[in-house]
Amino acid sequence: MVQHVAFVTGAGSGIGREIARLLASRSLKIIVADINMAGAEETVSIIKENNGEAAAVYCDVTNLESVKSAVQDSLNYYQQIDVLVNNAGWDKVEPFLKSEPDTWKRIIDINLMGQIHTCKAILPLMIESGYGKVVNIASDAARVGSSGEAVYSAAKGGVVALTKTLAREMARHKININCVAPGPSNTPLFQEIGSYNEGLAGALEKAIPFRRLAQPEDIAGAVAYFVSDEAGYVTGQTLSVSGGLTML
Numbered sequence: 001m002v003q004h005v006a007f008v009t010g011a012g013s014g015i016g017r018e019i020a021r022l023l024a025s026r027s028l029k030i031i032v033a034d035i036n037m038a039g040a041e042e043t044v045s046i047i048k049e050n051n052g053e054a055a056a057v058y059c060d061v062t063n064l065e066s067v068k069s070a071v072q073d074s075l076n077y078y079q080q081i082d083v084l085v086n087n088a089g090w091d092k093v094e095p096f097l098k099s100e101p102d103t104w105k106r107i108i109d110i111n112l113m114g115q116i117h118t119c120k121a122i123l124p125l126m127i128e129s130g131y132g133k134v135v136n137i138a139s140d141a142a143r144v145g146s147s148g149e150a151v152y153s154a155a156k157g158g159v160v161a162l163t164k165t166l167a168r169e170m171a172r173h174k175i176n177i178n179c180v181a182p183g184p185s186n187t188p189l190f191q192e193i194g195s196y197n198e199g200l201a202g203a204l205e206k207a208i209p210f211r212r213l214a215q216p217e218d219i220a221g222a223v224a225y226f227v228s229d230e231a232g233y234v235t236g237q238t239l240s241v242s243g244g245l246t247m248l
């Protein structure tokens with residue numbers, strides 16, 4: 001059986017780590033791509049302890065040269081990349097009128113330009129091999145808005161639109177490109193946001209029909225579906241995983 005290779009950005013923490021762990025448990029080899037090498041190495045250890053295969057590579061998604069060099073490092077490990085999960089992301093929650101250009105730039109560079117860079121570097125490899133699955137992590141902020149996250153919502157809206165157009169362009173090459181839009185999820189990023197917005201988690205738990213935040217496992221399951229053969233005829237879609245908070 002062919003063992004596919006997945007390049008997962010931001011896999012040194014939170015949702016990305018769980019995506020990497022789940023795909024490894026389904027026999028994919030994992031490239032854990034992150035700027036946080038300590039976190040990336042920890043993810044690799046977790047995968048190896050469970051008899052999976054993984055390697056950590058330094059990858060700053062905001063920088064195309066860094067992405068290209070991470071792709072080369074990955075090819076040195078595993079010779080191919082069949083699956084790309086664009087998960088790296090970052091946000092600072094604050095009212096739009098209090099936010100400043102440096103923050104906007106950082107948010108757009110990580111959340112939107114990062115996905116553009118990895119697609120530019122990795123899609124040609126998929127075209128050459130005639131196989132590819134791309135899963136872009138957006139956010140429900142892209143679909144329904146989210147107070148305090150104006151520029152982040154715009155960047156994630158860009159991710160949804162990028163997904164649709166690339167899905168059209170890549171269909172002739174048998175490459176599927178889909179989007180997972182998490183609702184509020186219990187991760188280090190959310191805890192950072194929650195730490196200066198006391199009461200946020202409790203308020204969300206009341207509003208979410210399932211009465212709990214998403215766990216990274218909930219998001220990883222949706223990614224695994226898009227990567228699976230069962231989703232072979234699905235492309236250009238955005239799936240919200242939000243415990244019913246958003247129904248679109």
Ligand SMILES: NC(=O)c1ccc[n+]([C@@H]2O[C@H](COP(=O)([O-])OP(=O)(O)OC[C@H]3O[C@@H](n4cnc5c(N)ncnc54)[C@H](O)[C@@H]3O)[C@@H](O)[C@H]2O)c1
Nearest residue numbers: 010013014015035036060061087088089139184185187189
């Ligand atoms: N947690 C939530 O509530 C939530 C909700 C909706 C969407 N999301 C999205 O899910 C994804 C994962 O978020 P998380 O909550 O697990 O966050 P997290 O902070 O736990 O993990 C994000 C990872 O991305 C990495 N990263 C940051 N900048 C990077 C860069 N320039 N290059 C490479 N890696 C970089 C970090 O080092 C970290 O390991 C993000 O795209 C986020 O926007 C999260």
